Amino acid sequence: MSPHDDRSEKEDDVISAPASSGDQPISSLLIIIAMQTEALPLVTKFQLVEDESSVFPKGVPWVRYHGKYKDMDISLVWPGKDLTLGVDSVGTISAAIVTYASIQALHPDLIINAGTAGGFKAKGASISDVFIASEVAFHDRRIPIPVFDLYGVGLRQAFHTPNLVNELSFKVGKLSTGDSLDMSQQDESAIIANDATVKDMEGAAVAYVAEMLKVPSIYIKAVTDIVDGDKPTAEEFLQNLMAVTAALDLAVTQAVDFINGKSLSEL
Template identity: 30%
Template sequence: MPKPLIAIIAAMQPELDYLLEQLDNRQDSVAGAVHFHRGEIKGVQVILALSGIGKVNAALTTSIIIERFMPDYIINTGSAGGLKGGIQIGDVVVGNEVAHHDVDVTAFGYVLGQVPQLPPRFFSNQHLIDAAKQAAQVFTGARIHTGLIVSGDQFIGTAEQNRFIKEKFVDVVAVEMEAAAIAQTCYQLNTPFVIIRAISDNGDANASISFDQFLQQAGRNSAQMVINLITSNLKMS
């Protein structure tokens, strides 16, 4: 049986570096401003891409990957702010649900975060969620959490922002700036996905300091979890 081709997207270089270090038989290509690196990680065929920060960059990169490479799965890796009580810096979050926190068309009867004509939340592929749970059993780098990740084009670094998101999305686990755009693009282009993020800060007044200090650790933890996932006997989608 042929092995799946897996595309892995990160927004920032420190979130991609560990994966690049593990990449064998590397072939580089460029589309517009987006650089792609194709090869193998522990025998698994992968495409690594650096999207840049924010939802437009993430959606653009995801669209190009799907059109050009037709991957079986897409994984978004990187850092996030932890909003769930008890979550710690370095912990890994598997996003089984993803939503926009900065979309508001509620005046027309939509749920906060819902893009018109689309669902209010996007769901990661169940096969990838199951593989992530299997990978978590042998992952010793940090604790693993599963739940809702929300995205917006803003860095959450104040108590007011933190409080607003937790009030409006009561089951939120983490917040970042790309996942919902990747999830929405995958949904619209019928490509299975999962979001894997590690915590770099707590989305509070100290977030910018914590983010700078722990970005590399978070990027590595997330990348290690991704490697565990893709080597867990994933089948074709």
Template identity: 35%
Template sequence: MEAEAKPVIEKLGLTALADSHTLRGNFPRFQGEFEGKEIIISLNGKSSEYGVDRIGTEFAALNTQSAILEFAPDLIINAGTCGAFSADADIADIITSDQPVVYHDHRVPMEGFSEFATGHHPVTYKPDYFQGVAHKLGVVTTGNSLDMPEVDRQIIEQNRGMAKEMECASVAAVASLYGIDFFPIKSVTDHVDIELDNVEQFLENLNRASLKLSETLIKVLTNID
């Protein structure tokens, strides 16, 4: 989302690039250098029809593949916000993972297809990247809905999910397809198990979580050799 990316784009002083030649539609990209590393931030853009951020797995996968083909990155970081269970994390806590990323809304109860649908896409967690960074380790689980019906909750708990969000597994899948190291950085905006409207929670905490996300991402980029 634009609101999640804006603080880090401004802090790093990144420059907007011309529209992608491999994708139709608006996929904003920003480029710059930070401590000797070339940085590309690629956003999923906004819907021309509805004027909202193009959240979810479809545009995240398109964006990731296009960015790989255009820039050939050595490392992909999926930085964004997430929901979490109140027992696992506080608002604006940072979550990353040393375990595969999964889907919680892909349900195909057939031999082989069930495992494929769940995903289990690999991540590359290196403790050195997070040296001096307060963070929690847990499973990141992806689905295309902001709410959490009971069937999704059951699957999230079965997979021991900590961070519930809407893009990570699709980004991880594409990174794995191209053999590129990948890991997520997520900042908590809402508690999925609290009896409050999680839309209200999300909007109330988005700015705080996004600022924490940008601070963390810059620290992690500093730690990467």
């Protein structure tokens, strides 16, 4: 579902600048993750170090950890803390601009957007389940005008990784993204229309930028709360965050180990 692009091939190469073709081993991996709690265990696991001379503009709170893990250069980027309120900069705006800046600065071969998410028991999700998203879309961009409505939903396919899914026995489901932790009735209707199993606050924004700049992206989401359950979402999210983060980090580690030494076409 790529939009029409009038740019010259030269301009396109400069913007996207992928370092690996489908037949070359992946050498540069970018992990985008929204919360510090989710990020730090992976920083430790992959023995990454914080970038002392940031590749990002001066004054932004974005944080990059980087290092060599096996045969790959790994950068893990999280949007940092809000400069006014000191909380994790979650949501689609931070996710989009951090993804854009990271691609421009680092030219990754592949992006992993990892994070926690709400899950729907009606679609078979349980607490601590880990899903690979098959496709991503928005559920809170309602533009009831022909064609603009499709733009608002912004449906995009995640990079197809059948070998990774089969090898690691990950569950597969559709991901729906919005900027609210809770779910209004309108959001619920849109999520059902998206046929989503999990919902988050970043995935579709990452996908929008990744597709624009032609970088393959995959989405690994671990379930912290059951959206169609009987517990308040915020309460259940906070209750399960630490335990589910451990499941998420294990899944990301397994995925990175599988990716190491392989080309995009082998995933």
